Amino acid sequence: MKHTPLVEKLIQSFTCLPGVGPRSAQRMAYALLERGRDDGRGLAAALNAAMDGVKQCRRCRNYAEQELCPVCQDPRRDPGLVCIVASPADVLAVEQSAEYRGHYFVLMGELSPLDGVGPRELGLDVLEARLNEGQIQELILATGTTVEGEATAHYVLDLAREAGVSVTRIAQGVPMGGDLEFVDGATLAQALRGRRPFSS
Ligand SMILES: [Zn+2]
Known part of the structure; x- marks a missing residue:
């Protein structure tokens, strides 16, 4: 059985998301159509608003909704x-x-x-x-x-x-609470090169 055109288009659209294949996309589309029509409309509105309203900060290039992001505005x-x-x-x-x-x-x-x-x-x-x-x-x-x-x-x-x-x-190396035996060689080598004096 083939999907009707609108359902097919909806499923296709979900596959643009990272990690979402055709099966997950179909599950998402069906979930919204079966019992989430209002959520689906909310999702569409949020997508539209974000795609139009989120820009890049003029100074730091992070996402911003004004000329400058909150960090660049913070004195x-x-x-x-x-x-x-x-x-x-x-x-x-x-x-x-x-x-x-x-x-x-x-x-x-x-x-x-x-x-x-x-x-x-x-x-x-x-x-x-x-x-x-x-x-x-x-x-x-x-x-x-x-x-x-x-x-x-x-x-x-x-x-x-x-x-x-x-x-x-920034220092690279062994994660907090990490066991040395599980750290890969390259990370450990980096951690050794970046060693600092140790004091209490
Ligand atoms: Zn900024």
Whole structure:
């Protein structure tokens, strides 16, 4: 049996979501049609509102609903400190640590020339301009440790050096409460290289 055109279109639409294959998409579509018509209308309205209303912050490229995101608008944050992250989800992760009171710059990806992601796609020209404004004292690199993450980190390092801004990188290594025997070799090697003096 084939789906009717509207149902088919609905199922197809759900498959654009990460991790959703045809079977899950069909289950979602049926669930909404069978007993969630109001939820479905709410979902459609929320999707429309977000797709039209969520923009990127002019200063840090994180998601924002005004010109500037809440972090860039907050006068209590330290503008001399900027943490470079790959995605808005990484901003949330750092915010949840409640340790950080600086600003961010969100790349929305990592350098990957083969996929057509170059410095411009990551807004690195915007970052360069910000570095040259002279307000930033320290860049904290919190990009990933994949090949793309490393390439991105080195590109940013060069930009910062040219602007005379110091660069630090978040420590990588053994997770809290983690057992050493389950940590992979590359992570452990990184943790050893990043070791610090130990005191009580
Ligand atoms: Zn911002």
